Amino acid sequence: MTRARKALVDLSSTSYYHLIARCVRRAFLCGGDKYTGKNFDHRRTWLVERVKLLSSIFAIEIAAYAIMSNHYHLVVKVNRQQALSWSDNEVISRWYKLYKGSPIIDKQRNGDTLSEAEQLLVSELIEEWRARLYDISWYMKNLNEFIAKKANKEDKCTGKYWEGRYKSQALLDETALLSCMAYVDLNPIRANMANNLEDSDFTSIQERIRHFKDAKPNAQKSNQNNENAHQKKQPKILKSFGTREYENTLPFSLFDYLELVAWTGRHVHPKKKGVILKSVPDILVSLKIEEATWLGRVQNYGTDYGNFVGSKTVLRAYAAKNDVSWYKGVG
Structure with missing residues (x-):
């Protein structure tokens, strides 16, 4: 059964997560395609470069990665405290490296006088962006959408590039x-x-x-x-x-x-x-x-565990915390 993402990512329990995304279609879209004879290893370079760029912007650190022919693995640490320590200007600067931002933020950056309501809106936007900058879903959305658009443009086609939503495992x-x-x-x-x-x-x-x-x-x-x-x-x-x-x-x-x-x-x-x-x-x-x-x-790592990885004692304790009776990996 598919679980809501908020039930899979709990920073109060662990800051480390294993993330996996797979390509759709039959061809090896990130490596050698045995059907067409083409080689797409340059797309694996795209992935490595994009992962590193995003980790320099998000408060999400890379512990390990492997870019395979039709899927990739990331082991990340979410550094929430780092994001909370950023100044408002730091948050804005990081967000603007990826997105256009907001006219009201631009107005503030230009030194224009803001009304009380506008100041409140600015504060709300900054806190929303701050939360997104340590959010795994926002990180993966930015990574996967960027690669999909670039690959589809190269292939001169449209449609899904990734199999579905990424898989995450909490490392407990x-x-x-x-x-x-x-x-x-x-x-x-x-x-x-x-x-x-x-x-x-x-x-x-x-x-x-x-x-x-x-x-x-x-x-x-x-x-x-x-x-x-x-x-x-x-x-x-x-x-x-x-x-x-x-x-x-x-x-x-x-x-x-x-x-x-x-x-x-x-x-x-x-x-x-x-x-x-x-x-x-x-x-x-x-x-x-x-x-x-x-x-x-x-x-047997790939088959023995589901969305949570840890000792049997830890898995049982975490299952009890989330009011479920069992997690894959207990036995």
């Missing part, structure tokens, strides 16, 4: 976040489209690895407690790893995450199963997650 605990990010980053490996993480095109993990390798040698060798050096090792547009020692970062070490995804990839790759690293990644040890449990979670 750290293990849910970690497994979802690994699942997203490993999509090309699982689909046998790449043999290793560095060749996994249009993924966040490929971008993170390349950025780290391209970082200046002095940044690589500097003290781990140096926050500036720590940030230089990671792409600015993606949410940084940092463990709890760094404020407002993903609660894991970048090195631990790369080790974990590489280790997991050796298990899930169709041609490399059985070729594994001997040691268990430190991050699994620290989170007390069994190897088999972790691998099963990543390999």
Whole structure:
């Protein structure tokens, strides 16, 4: 049964969400089309560029992404507090980067005198825009409409480009976040489209690895407690790893995450199963997650969970909070 979006996005419970959108029609509209022989990989570049632009405007940060042939995955963090901290002028400036705005706002920006009623209208508009700038639905609407219009113009056609409304999953605990990010980053490996993480095109993990390798040698060798050096090792547009020692970062070490995804990839790759690293990644040890449990979670992520992801305890508690008896993933 389709649930109302407001029942799926609850920022009081979690700020992390997994978002998925799929193309309509039979052709691979974002990759190689085996029916026409055309290649549409440039559209995957459109998606990556648009995602990054929107994340520089919205208070929605990108933790992971994977742009596949006919669908894409995003793992995002909604930073509501950031949006609430913006000044009115900041909200207006960000909104105007995407939309025409409003004549009454233009009047205020031009320094014209406003009546009391007009001032009230300005305040209401700014708060409405502020709320939209940390709203996942507005973010996805802007992303999907932009890509659909551009693709249809290129194809010289009209009609639906996306299958339907996007799917969202609330990531209710750290293990849910970690497994979802690994699942997203490993999509090309699982689909046998790449043999290793560095060749996994249009993924966040490929971008993170390349950025780290391209970082200046002095940044690589500097003290781990140096926050500036720590940030230089990671792409600015993606949410940084940092463990709890760094404020407002993903609660894991970048090195631990790369080790974990590489280790997991050796298990899930169709041609490399059985070729594994001997040691268990430190991050699994620290989170007390069994190897088999972790691998099963990543390999079956797409089928084991619905709109909410977390431990059985967390899912049961969240179901009770929303006055329902059960969520997919409990058992």
